[in-house]
Amino acid sequence: xxxxxxxxxxxxxxxxxxxxxxxxxxxxxxxxxxxxxxxxxxxxxxxxxxxxxxxxxxxxxxxxxxxxxxxxxxxxxxxxxxxxxxxxxxxxxxxxxxxxxxxxxxxxxxxxxxxxxxxxxxxxxxxxxxxxxxxxxxxxxxxxxxxxxxxxxxxxxxxxxxxxxxxxxxxxxxxxxxxxxxxxxxxxxxxxxxxxxxxxxxxxxxxxxxxxxxxxxxxxxxxxxxxxxxxxxxxxxxxxxxxxxxxxxxxxxxxxxxxxxxxxxxxxxxxxxxxxxxxxxxxxxxxxxxxxxxxxxxxxxxxxxxxxxxxxxxxxxxxxxxxxxxxxxxxxxxxxxxxxxxxxxxxxxxxxxxxxxxxxxxxxxxxxxxxxxxxxxxxxxxxxxxxxxxxxxxxxxxxxxxxxxxxxxxxxxxxxxxxxxxxxxxxxxxxxxxxxxxxxxxxxxxxxxxxxxx
Numbered sequence: 001x002x003x004x005x006x007x008x009x010x011x012x013x014x015x016x017x018x019x020x021x022x023x024x025x026x027x028x029x030x031x032x033x034x035x036x037x038x039x040x041x042x043x044x045x046x047x048x049x050x051x052x053x054x055x056x057x058x059x060x061x062x063x064x065x066x067x068x069x070x071x072x073x074x075x076x077x078x079x080x081x082x083x084x085x086x087x088x089x090x091x092x093x094x095x096x097x098x099x100x101x102x103x104x105x106x107x108x109x110x111x112x113x114x115x116x117x118x119x120x121x122x123x124x125x126x127x128x129x130x131x132x133x134x135x136x137x138x139x140x141x142x143x144x145x146x147x148x149x150x151x152x153x154x155x156x157x158x159x160x161x162x163x164x165x166x167x168x169x170x171x172x173x174x175x176x177x178x179x180x181x182x183x184x185x186x187x188x189x190x191x192x193x194x195x196x197x198x199x200x201x202x203x204x205x206x207x208x209x210x211x212x213x214x215x216x217x218x219x220x221x222x223x224x225x226x227x228x229x230x231x232x233x234x235x236x237x238x239x240x241x242x243x244x245x246x247x248x249x250x251x252x253x254x255x256x257x258x259x260x261x262x263x264x265x266x267x268x269x270x271x272x273x274x275x276x277x278x279x280x281x282x283x284x285x286x287x288x289x290x291x292x293x294x295x296x297x298x299x300x301x302x303x304x305x306x307x308x309x310x311x312x313x314x315x316x317x318x319x320x321x322x323x324x325x326x327x328x329x330x331x332x333x334x335x336x337x338x339x340x341x342x343x344x345x346x347x348x349x350x351x352x353x354x355x356x357x358x359x360x361x362x363x364x365x366x367x368x369x370x371x372x373x374x375x376x377x378x379x380x381x382x383x384x385x386x387x388x389x390x391x392x393x394x395x396x397x398x399x400x401x402x403x404x405x406x407x408x409x410x411x412x413x414x415x416x417x418x419x420x421x422x423x424x425x426x427x428x429x430x431x432x433x434x435x436x437x438x439x440x441x442x443x444x445x446x447x448x449x450x451x452x453x454x
């Protein structure tokens with residue numbers, strides 16, 4: 001039972017913000033207008049089931065209605081206290097926020113910015129080490145420079161070159177200079193392509209994920225009838241064709257496949273019954289999969305992409321330590337049978353690699369070796385302020401070419417915030433070996449750039 005004194009006030013404010021009448025909201029959640037009026041004036045408590053229904057209808061996180069912004073602010077201040085050079089008075093955070101709300105908000109915003117910049121540095125470091133397009137562009141520049149240097153050395157050090165050969169060397173210099181200019185222009189253009197996102201885009205997969213992130217991983221076009229499928233003559237009716245993030249044919253193909261699958265999953269797991277089932281089962285993916293007769297991976301994708309799921313922040317509600325506009329709520333990672341990550345929906349505090357493989361201890365990879373086996377674990381993600389998560393992992397096999405064809409594996413890992421206290425048997429994990437500070441990890445593939453190699 002939710003007992004926050006101002007829950008009703010927040011419900012009334014959100015309803016007014018959306019322009020809903022009290023009777024309309026009461027009808028949508030299945031209560032009488034009189035009862036809703038008592039709730040909005042904080043004269044009746046709100047059950048967890050009713051709070052979930054209200055959050056879904058009002059398109060906001062249940063925690064935001066129940067607790068407001070204070071827990072988010074306090075959590076950000078606790079993170080700042082834990083990362084400072086001195087010993088901060090963490091036990092007086094609420095007193096500090098109450099006395100100096102402006103300074104508290106400023107400090108929390110700065111802490112979120114610091115964490116965002118740290119993630120950017122990690123991503124850029126990984127990009128420099130693993131991005132194949134960047135590596136190829138740099139190789140082309142170095143190759144052209146080397147060729148020009150060799151030709152210039154021959155011309156400078158050889159005095160008796162025949163006119164015919166001298167002309168050939170001059171032609172080579174011209175051609176290599178043009179090649180260097182084109183390679184440098186392409187490299188600058190590639191690096192400048194990331195101005196809208198601090199780490200840039202370099203592949204159809206990243207364009208596809210940027211498209212999903214721009215919609216907070218929820219495709220409204222998949223939720224009901226009357227939406228474009230992209231097969232008609234009107235391009236404006238196609239949410240894929242009009243998306244600015246989808247610049248390549250490859251990314252558009254990925255987006256169309258995801259949209260069609262999202263349509264099918266929305267039909268199999270309708271929003272209202274699904275949110276009701278989430279409230280009744282506590283969000284257990286196994287129970288939800290059994291109730292609706294679908295694969296756990298379908299439940300994973302629905303939980304990660306549907307607004308109103310308990311624990312997922314609504315629009316404008318930033319997760320602890322995260323600037324507004326970031327992705328909050330359940331995280332999701334998908335991979336194929338080779339272990340390549342095919343989807344990254346970040347959870348706040350759980351760093352995901354953009355290039356290369358993830359942490360070998362993730363339950364995601366354990367599930368690959370045991371298709372059809374449910375795996376649940378508590379994870380502690382390495383960092384200056386370690387975060388804990390409940391992870392659910394599942395792998396399933398399919399045979400799209402028939403029984404005589406190859407087995408195709410897909411695995412997924414759903415991430416939900418866990419209690420801050422340590423849990424027995426929790427797994428210490430990291431983002432990927434190159435930027436993981438856990439020096440004693442037995443599964444390490446390569447030294448970390450964050451620790452002293454000596």
